[in-house]
Amino acid sequence: MAAACRLWRRPGRALLAGPGAAPRALRGLAQGPELHFGFQTVTEEERREKIYQVFESVAKKYDVMNDSMTLGIHRIWKDILIHKMNPSPGTLLLDVAGGTGDIAFRFINYVRSVRERQLQRKLKHHQNLSWQEIFESYQKDKCNSLGDSQVVVCDINREMLKVGKQKAQHLGYSEGKSCVVPCLSWVLGNAEELPFDDDKFDVYTIAFGIRNVTRIDLALQEAYRVLKPGGRFLCLEFSHVSNPVLSRLYDLYSFQVIPVLGEVIAGDWKSYQYLVESIRRFPPQEELKEMIEDAGFFKVDYENLNFGIVAIHSGFKL
Amino acid sequence: KMAAAGALRRAGWRLCRGRAVLRCQHSPPLRALQASAALRRVSDEHKKEPLTSPSQQQFDPHPDGHQPEQEPQGPRPSYTGQGGQESEDYESEEQLQHRILTAALEFVPEHGWTAEAIAEGAKTLGLSVAAAGMFHSDGSELILHFVSECNAKLSELLEQEQKRVQLGEAEKKPTDEFLRDAVEARLRMLIPYIEKWPQALSILLLPRNIPSSLSLLTSMIDDIWHYAGDQSTDFNWYTRRAVLTGIYNTTELVMLQDSSPDFEDTWRFLENRVADAMTMSNTASQVQSTGEAVVQGLMGAAVTVSNAETSRAVR
Numbered sequence: 001m002a003a004a005c006r007l008w009r010r011p012g013r014a015l016l017a018g019p020g021a022a023p024r025a026l027r028g029l030a031q032g033p034e035l036h037f038g039f040q041t042v043t044e045e046e047r048r049e050k051i052y053q054v055f056e057s058v059a060k061k062y063d064v065m066n067d068s069m070t071l072g073i074h075r076i077w078k079d080i081l082i083h084k085m086n087p088s089p090g091t092l093l094l095d096v097a098g099g100t101g102d103i104a105f106r107f108i109n110y111v112r113s114v115r116e117r118q119l120q121r122k123l124k125h126h127q128n129l130s131w132q133e134i135f136e137s138y139q140k141d142k143c144n145s146l147g148d149s150q151v152v153v154c155d156i157n158r159e160m161l162k163v164g165k166q167k168a169q170h171l172g173y174s175e176g177k178s179c180v181v182p183c184l185s186w187v188l189g190n191a192e193e194l195p196f197d198d199d200k201f202d203v204y205t206i207a208f209g210i211r212n213v214t215r216i217d218l219a220l221q222e223a224y225r226v227l228k229p230g231g232r233f234l235c236l237e238f239s240h241v242s243n244p245v246l247s248r249l250y251d252l253y254s255f256q257v258i259p260v261l262g263e264v265i266a267g268d269w270k271s272y273q274y275l276v277e278s279i280r281r282f283p284p285q286e287e288l289k290e291m292i293e294d295a296g297f298f299k300v301d302y303e304n305l306n307f308g309i310v311a312i313h314s315g316f317k318l
Numbered sequence: 319k320m321a322a323a324g325a326l327r328r329a330g331w332r333l334c335r336g337r338a339v340l341r342c343q344h345s346p347p348l349r350a351l352q353a354s355a356a357l358r359r360v361s362d363e364h365k366k367e368p369l370t371s372p373s374q375q376q377f378d379p380h381p382d383g384h385q386p387e388q389e390p391q392g393p394r395p396s397y398t399g400q401g402g403q404e405s406e407d408y409e410s411e412e413q414l415q416h417r418i419l420t421a422a423l424e425f426v427p428e429h430g431w432t433a434e435a436i437a438e439g440a441k442t443l444g445l446s447v448a449a450a451g452m453f454h455s456d457g458s459e460l461i462l463h464f465v466s467e468c469n470a471k472l473s474e475l476l477e478q479e480q481k482r483v484q485l486g487e488a489e490k491k492p493t494d495e496f497l498r499d500a501v502e503a504r505l506r507m508l509i510p511y512i513e514k515w516p517q518a519l520s521i522l523l524l525p526r527n528i529p530s531s532l533s534l535l536t537s538m539i540d541d542i543w544h545y546a547g548d549q550s551t552d553f554n555w556y557t558r559r560a561v562l563t564g565i566y567n568t569t570e571l572v573m574l575q576d577s578s579p580d581f582e583d584t585w586r587f588l589e590n591r592v593a594d595a596m597t598m599s600n601t602a603s604q605v606q607s608t609g610e611a612v613v614q615g616l617m618g619a620a621v622t623v624s625n626a627e628t629s630r631a632v633r
Contacts, residue, residue, distance in 0.1 A: 084451075085448075085451065086433060086450075086451060086455050087448075088433070088434055088437045088447050088450070090447060091447055091448065118434075202446040202447055202448040203446075203448045227446070228445070228446040228448075229444065229445055229446065230440055230443075230444075230445025230446035230447075230448060230449035231446040231448050231449075232446070232448035232449070232451050298411055299411055299452055314451070316448075316449065316451070316452060318411060318414060318449075
C-alpha cells in the first residue's frame with residue numbers, strides 16, 4: 001500500500017501541475033512517511049516544521065498580504081461564511097487555524113447585531129412597561145451583549161496568535177469590558193489533536209487553514225469529536241476552478257503575480273510560492289466532501305464562490 | 319403526480335357514488351356543535367403536544383397524493399427515532415428535520431417563523447442551535463411543514479367523520495354545512511399562531527415557495543371536495559376547486575383581522591360566502607336555462623323577421 005502510494009508522488013515542481021495525480025496523495029489515509037510541501041516531497045515532521053516556519057515568518061504581514069493577493073475579496077468570502085453560519089446568540093464557536101482572528105471578530109459583530117435586534121423586538125413587545133422596568137432590563141442585558149456567545153480561536157502557531165491578540169486589543173474586542181464571561185479566548189493547539197473535550201462546540205470553522213494540516217482526516221475526526229450533536233462544521237478554503245479559461249488566468253495570476261507580491265510586501269518569496277502550490281495540491285470540492293462524509297458528518301454540501309476559486313464546505317454532526 | 323392523483327380520485331368517486339345523491343334533509347343543531355367541539359379539541363391537542371412525531375405516523379399513510387411535502391419523505395418511515403441521540407443514527411436526516419420543525423412550532427408565537435424558532439426547537443431535542451443551519455434562514459421550511467401538518471390533520475378528521483357516517487353513527491351533512499365545517503376546522507388550526515400568520519403568508523408568497531405552497535393549498539381543497547362527496551351541483555371540477563379556494567383564502571384574510579370573541583365574525587363571513595357559492599350555482603343553472611330560452615327567442619324572432627322580409631320582398 002505504501003509503495004503504491006509512493007508511485008503517486010510528484011518530485012520536483014511543475015508550474016501547471018494537474019491536480020489529478022495529487023489528490024490521491026492527499027487522502028491522508030495510507031500515507032507513507034513522504035508528503036508534499038507545495039510541490040516538494042517531505043516527511044510528515046518536516047512538513048509540519050516547514051509550515052510552522054512559513055507562518056511564523058508571514059505572521060506580521062499576514063493580513064496585508066491577504067488584502068493584496070486577493071484584492072480585498074477575502075473579506076467578502078469571510079463575510080459570506082459568517083452569513084451562511086447565521087449564528088444565533090448563545091452559539092459557541094471554535095475557530096481553528098484562526099490565527100489573526102478574522103472569523104472570530106466577524107462572528108462577534110454578527111452576534112452582537114442579532115442580539116441588538118432581538119432586544120429591540122423584545123422592548124417593542126413590552127412597550128407598556130414602566131420606565132423603571134425598561135431601565136432595569138437595559139442593565140440586565142448590558143452584561144449580555146453577546147447573549148452568552150463565545151469564540152475560541154485555536155492555532156498551532158504562536159506568532160499568529162500573538163498577532164491576533166494584538167489586533168483584538170487594537171479593535172476593542174478584549175474580554176472583560178461588557179461580558180460577564182470572557183467571550184474571546186486564544187488557545188494554542190493542533191487541529192489534528194485538539195485540546196478540548198467532546199461535544200463542546202456548536203460550530204467549528206476552519207478558514208484557509210485545512211490546507212496546511214498534515215493529516216486532514218485526523219483534523220476532520222477531531223472536528224467531529226468536539227462538536228455537539230447537531231453542531232456544524234464549516235470549511236472555507238481555496239478550491240478548484242473548473243472553468244478552463246478562468247483556470248488559466250487564475251494560474252497565471254497565482255504563479256506569476258503572487259510570489260512577486262510576497263517578495264515585495266513581505267520580503268518572502270518562498271512562503272508565497274508554497275502557498276500557491278499548496279492550493280494546487282489541495283483536493284477538489286467533491287473529494288473534500290467525501291472526506292468530510294467519511295468523518296461522520298451528514299448533509300455535507302459545498303458552495304463555490306468566485307467560480308471555484310474558493311469553496312465553503314458544510315456538514316452537520318447528526 | 320398531483321393531476322394524476324386528482325383525476326384518479328374524481329374517476330373513483332364518480333364510479334362508486336354515481337350521480338344519485340343522498341341528501342341529508344336537515345342536520346340537527348346539536349350535531350354542528352358536536353362537530354366543532356371535536357375540532358376544537360384537535361387544535362388544542364396540536365397546541366399542547368408539539369412533539370407529534372409518533373402521531374405523525376397515523377396521518378401519513380394517506381390516500382393518493384397527499385401534499386407533496388417539500389422534504390421527500392422517502393420510503394414510508396416504519397420507525398421513528400424516539401429515544402434521544404443514539405436513535406438519530408437510525409432515522410433518516412429528513413425524519414430528524416421533521417422532528418426539529420415540529421419541536422420548533424412551539425416557539426413560533428414568541429420568535430415568529432424564523433431560524434431562531436428552529437434553533438430553539440433543535441435545543442429542546444438536545445441538539446446544538448447550529449442545527450438550524452440545515453434549513454433556509456427565512457423559515458420557509460418551517461411554515462411549509464406546518465401547513466402540510468395541518469392539512470394532514472384535516473384529512474384525518476374528514477376521514478374519521480366519513481367513517482362515522484358510513485357506520486351510521488352520524489348523518490351526512492349537506493354540502494354547504496360540510497364545507498363550512500371543514501374550512502372552519504382547518505382555519506382553527508391557525509389560532510395558536512394567528513399573530514405571526516401574516517408573516518407566514520408573505521413568506522409563502524415568495525416566488526421560491528409558490529410551487530410548494532400552491533400545491534399544498536390545492537391538495538387540501540381537493541381533499542375537502544373529495545370528502546364532501548358528489549352532491550348535485552352544476553359546477554364542474556375546476557370551478558368547484560376555484561370557488562372553494564376563493565372562499566378559503568378570503569376567510570383566512572378576514573380571520574387575520576378579526577378581533578371578535580372566538581372569531582365569530584369570521585365564521586359568519588364563511589357562512590355567507592358558502593351560501594353565496596351555493597346560490598350562485600343555482601343561479602348559474604337558472605341563467606343557463608334562461609339564457610337558452612332567450613337565445614331561442616331571439617333566433618325565432620330573427621327567423622320571423624327574415625321571413626317577413628322575404629315575403630314582403632316577394633310581394
